[in-house]
Amino acid sequence: MTTTLDTAIHASDRLKIYKAAPELLDAMMNLSAASAKDVEPELGELIKIRASQINRCGFCLNMHLVDARKHGVSEQKLDVLAAWEEAGDIFTERERAALALTEAITHVSHGVPDDVYDRAAAVFTERELAQVIAMAVTINAWNRINVTVHQHVPRR
Template sequence: MTQTLEAVDRLKIYKTSPELLDAMLALSTAAAKDVEVELGELIKIRASQINHCAFCLDMHLRDARKHGISEQKLDLIAAWREAGTLFTERERAALALTESITDLHDGHVPDDVYAGAAAVFTDRELGQVIAMAVTINAWNRINVAIRQAPRAALK
């Protein structure tokens, strides 16, 4: 028997645990330091796609548009490998690393993916890209667990 999304009342975790929200916001701020806003949005969108987090997808697609990321990039981000030169070398490295961090089906980030990112980012930038991917994964998993609906669905 399949339940509808409305069938189970979910915890309002950010109300019951406001310190969690504060900590997540602080982590998000720290992870975003020294990462270009556009690159950060691509990382957040790709992880949110993989994790099926509608709330974060809605938020970060809106933010990406506000920051001028092209509709073509947003349309093709799920197929970035096949998109030719549409995505820069840094974007491709960050997206590959984000996918590997998000989907640990092999149990680790492959050496070639890590080396590819290390080749185009400084140590500081690489640490921040990793932190950003980890942070959006944490947000995704919380929001998926509580079935946080996109803003439009909340009205």
């Protein structure tokens, strides 16, 4: 049986991935910047937080909740983001379309249903849609890296 102490000890033994391969950090940062060019920052943070909730990435959740608040995302949206489909009109149609697409991309083994894709395509330009897709893919990559290496949430 693994204890919390065992997990903490083993977590400190995990690879410091960006120290071992700094070019990976550069590539991820470039992909993050490219995917964010035409996506409004508030929407981008909602995408990143929702994927990070699903993937249980505490490091990314912490970072993007702080960033979302800096960009003016309301506390109410942040409070109900995990249940956005049940939140009524708190989220705009663009936000709902992006969140649905983000969830489908995050759970990609189920595929991305046509209705989810079509909903997003109806409210975003082709360039915006490309960047929303890339942003969801990118945060999923960050989440998977950080969860794998047990990237710790810094204390504030």
